[in-house]
Amino acid sequence: AQKITQTQPGMFVQEKEAVTLDCTYDTSDPSYGLFWYKQPSSGEMIFLIYQGSYDQQNATEGRYSLNFQKARKSANLVISASQLGDSAMYFCAMREGGTGGFKTIFGAGTRLFVKA
């Protein structure tokens, strides 16, 4: 069974600083995808970044980068130059391909607070 673990219920970061949100995963499927989503108080799920299991390089999207450590099964999200608007819930998610049917499983989430 696949599993996503986010061990940080809450994180604080000073505005303009970088922050790392942890995520580990467990799967026996060699083909999978890892996602990070942001969920502000409005509830919408905002896609941030994607990393495929066969991707050789770490994914980057603007201020977001994914530190993919395949052997350790970790996919930490790094947010550089934090902004007040980054305060939200952040979910790590994994999707298995093929037999997984592309369904996505989410971690418990980390609430990020950006301080001015």
Add this chain to the structure above:
Amino acid sequence: GAVVSQHPSRVICKSGTSVKIECRSLDFQATTMFWYRQFPKQSLMLMATSNEGSKATYEQGVEKDKFLINHASLTLSTLTVTSAHPEDSSFYICSAGAGPGQETQYFGPGTRLLVL
């Protein structure tokens, strides 16, 4: 980018009534849609996978007779909460698969259900 809509955005109903939530992919066809439920301060829990033209696949512990899913077209899936009770009050989010292998998911804005 691809857009997924949900209707209604919020609904309040009396205990014992049924509520239908619609999920539409606005500018792409989605053979697969997913329904999630999110309780306050918790993560998204996958309820079921909705397949166009066939029966939905429910996750373990989700009552298929309670949560009726109909995916009648490539752009519309509906979730009906039958005989709703206060414990069904939650945030319901759908997502639609896009891309050649339906590997990318786009999330709807969610529906807040309150059962009195």
